[in-house]
Amino acid sequence: MFIKETVKGMRDILPAEMEIREYLLTKLKYIYTSFGFTQIETPCMERIENLTSNQGGENEKLIFKVLKRGEKLNESLNLDNPDELCDSGMRYDLTVPLSRYFANNAGQLPMPFKALQxxxxxxxxxxxxxxxxxxxxxDIDILGNPDNTAESELIYVTSLFLDSVGVKGNTVMVNDRRILKGMAKKAGFAEEDYNKVFIILDKYDKIGEDGVKKELLESGCDETAVNTYMDIFHGFMTAEDRFSYVEEAFGDAMEPGVADNIRQIFANVALMSGGKFHLSFDPTLVRGMGYYTGTIFEIKSEDFKGSSIAGGGRYDNMIGNFTGTPTCACGFSIGFERLVGALLDKKFKADGTREKVAVLYGKAFTSGDVATLQCKCNALRENGKVVLVQKMNKNVGFQKQKLEAEGYGTFIDVRYPDEIETKL
Amino acid sequence: MFIKETVKGMRDILPAEMEIREYLLTKLKYIYTSFGFTQIETPCMERIENLTSNQGGENEKLIFKVLKRGEKLNESLNLDNPDELCDSGMRYDLTVPLSRYFANNAGQLPMPFKALQxxxxxxxxxxxxxxxxxxxxxDIDILGNPDNTAESELIYVTSLFLDSVGVKGNTVMVNDRRILKGMAKKAGFAEEDYNKVFIILDKYDKIGEDGVKKELLESGCDETAVNTYMDIFHGFMTAEDRFSYVEEAFGDAMEPGVADNIRQIFANVALMSGGKFHLSFDPTLVRGMGYYTGTIFEIKSEDFKGSSIAGGGRYDNMIGNFTGTPTCACGFSIGFERLVGALLDKKFKADGTREKVAVLYGKAFTSGDVATLQCKCNALRENGKVVLVQKMNKNVGFQKQKLEAEGYGTFIDVRYPDEIETKL
Structure with missing residues (x-):
């Protein structure tokens, strides 16, 4: 039985979208590799043990598991435990594979290792x-670089990429997990309340300062702590120099140099971009706190109604926990499918796509005439154009309409072979 | 438990190989899209029904099956039939997905549909x-073009691609399934023996004319038929004009125009390539006879010790059988992994990779100095170079050796910040 639909929840990608995807990927690869990032590839399947190592949080519940085969399947059939039926699964992110890749191949990899996956x-x-x-x-990651040249480069190059594909109105929000903790500590929250506090703080965009205060109180946090916290927070939001403010207001609740670290990143990115990229030191930036240990960042874009199109941060412990060898790391993840979607909706415009020419030949053409025509078109192709040679349909108007929808902007009709010389 | 190895039989791809793969893919995509081929993408999983529809031959025994999930898995657990445990599987080729894709999206696709997957x-x-x-x-396919402009274009563009990535000494072997049958019919073989005959004929390269004859007799074929066959075959191999020979010797055992069809393809490709690409009309070319209905072709290359690096043909019935709508088709499949392997072994040389410059800075650099340095490097990057900015190690000799192995050919040492202006 033949079924024309895809597997549930998956989809075919049509030519028009493929062009956009390829355009974005070409730019992406070109720009990151310009800075010495190297592409890597890992298999789409991972051992089930690695996928279920509690690294993946909720995603571990969503694994597509791959059935064992042959004798091993037969042995597992009557164990009545579905976990025994599979030995591998489809990866649910690129972070587990990156960690495994690094552990498996570190001896052959450059150090620091700048990976694009x-x-x-x-x-x-x-x-x-x-x-x-x-x-x-x-995902773009730098493994093995402990200082903020990593953050600076990642933020700069990622901004450069977004800029190059036409995403406008970007702001890089920057914070540090240690600042989030320091501010909470200074306010006097119990450590077990930190995560609850951060989750509420994360809603600042939607509910404002008063809303944050209200929810903190409702959540059962200590009232004195909440009041102190809101004072510090208000000071942060309104400070003329947020870097100095952090040091003054709760620098004693953190390891030294945390604010200065962000100050340097700001200066570096400003220097590298000639002041072109806009950064904002944002105490409400939380991101999933899971494995981040230091700087965290997110790029918000007006082209995406102010929502985030890329995010990342420093995670110095995660790879080590996973592989057994301490490895500092800092990375960015780009919302690729959102970018594709926006380009498809023409929210912003992809330039750089090639001019497309359709050459339509009449029914009098032999296959040898078509070869002559193809030959003539090669000069255009060598100039970077796409040239489609196609037989003219009876309803040539409709044919051209369809081709226009596929992006063909120039049409050359060659009804008879003796027109080849003059028309092309 | 963390396991650093990949799933059995799969592999991580290291940066050096990724560069080669990307180089090949970039060329491939650029060249085919120049001719109006459009890229498509299908999900990696297909419904298990489509993968087990007898389309895939032996490959159907090699499917990685994906376990059902949730309630549906529970319902299937005690049925004791492993087939009930899965609802989808990983694709084993791109042909089943292409057929399904075409059936699912035909209304939105150009016609003829020229697909690169x-x-x-x-x-x-x-x-x-x-x-x-x-x-x-x-895979590169043209669906919906019944005439040999499809074969001509496919052979020309594929040769162009191989040429562009430096594969030298290519010959396009061409034959037609109808010629194979016609020759066997004329000789008087029983129809049920055809496949056996073709399998033996396919060994001609290794066992020669005498070997073919010997094996045909040993296989139990009729002796008169074998003798007639060898006469026709010998005539074919030694004919001055193979096209005319086919018509004369067994044209009456085929539909008309089969030899002329190949003659036209030869003339077309010669015309399009200015005589650059070498074609050979080869009666020993068999390929898997499975679904081909007309022209078959294969590109053999001296760079691959005379073995095949791409192959394909016309298969006018297959998609229709699968989807229910008759659709003529012609396609090429390129041995991508073999190309990658040969480039890795430096059997032929990939040009066009970008110049790679490593800029090494001394330990006196602050992160701000590194930003200044990065800034200076952007001019080189804008000229298409790869510029890696990296901290100088104590053992800078070893560091450069490693970078050289990664393809860096130019090194700029900038030990102190005040050297930035003069060194770059």
């Missing part, structure tokens, strides 16, 4: 509009 | 050197 990931999530069970992730 | 496929084969359970396939 683009690939499909799979999650057996409930399918929704714009959310599929197979989608592309795009 | 590059993607991973999975086969649970016994792992061997150079043969992995996940690998890349690369």
């Amino acid at each position: 683009v690939g499909s990931v799979w999650r057996a999530d409930r399918p929704q509009k714009g959310r599929y069970r197979q989608f592309t992730q795009c | 590059v993607g991973s496929v999975w086969r649970a084969d016994r792992p061997q050197k150079g043969r992995y359970r996940q690998f890349t396939q690369c």
Whole structure:
């Protein structure tokens, strides 16, 4: 039985979208490799043990598991434990594979290791509009560089990439996990309340300062701590120099140099971009706190109604926990599918796509005449154009309409072979 | 438990190989899209029904099957039939997905549909050197063009691609399934013996004319038929004009125009390439006869010791059988992993990779100095170079050796910040 639909929640990608994807990927790869990032690729399947090592949080519930084969499957069939039926699964992110890749190949890799990984990931999530069970992730990581030249380069190059594909109105929000903790500590919250506090703080964009205060109180936090926290927070939001403010207001609740670290990143990116890229030191930036240990950042864009199009941070412990060898790391993840979606909706414009020419030949053409025509078109192709040679249909108007929809902007009609010389 | 190895039979791709893969893919995509081929992408998973529809031959035994999830898994657990445990599987080729894609999206696709599909496929084969359970396939197909302008274009563009990436000494072997049958019919073989005859004929390269004759007799074929066959075959191999020979010797055993069809393809490709590409009309070319209905072709290369690096043909019935709508088709498949392997072994040389410059800075550099340095390097990057900015190690000799192995050919040492202006 033949079924023409895709597997549930997955999708075919049509030519028009493929052009946009390829355009973005070409730019992305070109720009990051210009800075010495190297592409890597890992298999789409990982050992089930690695996928279920508690590294992946909720995603571990969404794994597509791969059935054992042959004798090993037979041995597992009657164990009545579905976990025994599979030995591997589809990766749900690129971070577990990156860690495993680094552990497996470190001896052959440059150090620091600047990796660009683009690939499909799979999650057996409930399918929704714009959310599929197979989608592309795009991660850029620097492993083994402990200082903020890593953050500076990552923020600069990622901004450069977004700029190059036409995403406008970007602001890089920057914070530090240690600042979040320092501010909470200074206010006097109990350490076990930190995460709750951060989750509420994260809603600042939607509920404002008063809303944050209200929710903190409602959540059962100590009132004195909440009041102190709001004072510090208000000071932060309104300070003329947020770097100095952090030091003055709660520098004693953190290790030294945390604010200065961000100050340097700001100066570096300003220097590298000639002041072009806009950064904002944002105490409300939380991100999933999971594995970040230092700087965290997120790029918000007016082209995406102020929402985030890329995010990342420093995670100095995660790879070591996973592989057994301490390895500092800092990375960015770009919302590739969101970028594609926006380009498809023409929210911003992809330039740089090649001019497309359709050459239509009449029914009098022999296959040898078509070869002559193809030959003539090669000069245009060598100039970077796309040239499609196609037989003219009876309804040539409709044919051209369809070709226009595929992006063909120039049409050359060659009804008879003797017109080849003059028309091309 | 963390396991650093990949899933059995799969592999991590290191940066050096990734560069070669990207180089090949960039060329491939650029050249085919120049001719109006459009890229498509299908999900890596297909419904298990489509993968087990007898389309995939032996590959159907090698499917990685994906376990059902949730309630549906529970319902299937005690049925004692492993087939009930899975609802989808990993694709083992790109042909089943192409057929399904076409059936699913035909209304939105151009016609003729010229598709380029590059993607991973999975086969649970016994792992061997150079043969992995996940690998890349690369298929180029024209659907809906019934005449030999399709064959001519496919052969021309594929030769152009191989030429552009430096594969030298290529010959396009061409034959037609109808010629194979016609020759066998004329000789008087029983129709049920055809496949046996073709399999023996396919060994001509290794066993020669006498060997073919010997094996045909040993296989139990009729002696008169074998003798007639060898006469026709010998005439074919030694004919001055193979096209005319086919018509004269067994044209009456085929539909008309088959030899002329190949003659036209030869003339067209000669015309398009200015005589650059070498074609050979080869009666021993068999290929898997499975679904081909007309022209078959294969590109053999001296760079690959005379073995095949790409192959394809016309298969006018297959998509229709699969989808229910008759659709003529002609396609090429390129041995992508073999090309990568040969480039890795430096059997032929990839040009066009970017110049790589490593700028090493001394320990006196602040992160701000590094930003200044990065800034200075942007001019080189804008000229298309790769510029890696890295801290100088104590053992700078070893560091440069490693960088050289990564392809860096130019080194700029900037020990102190005040050297930035003069060194760059």
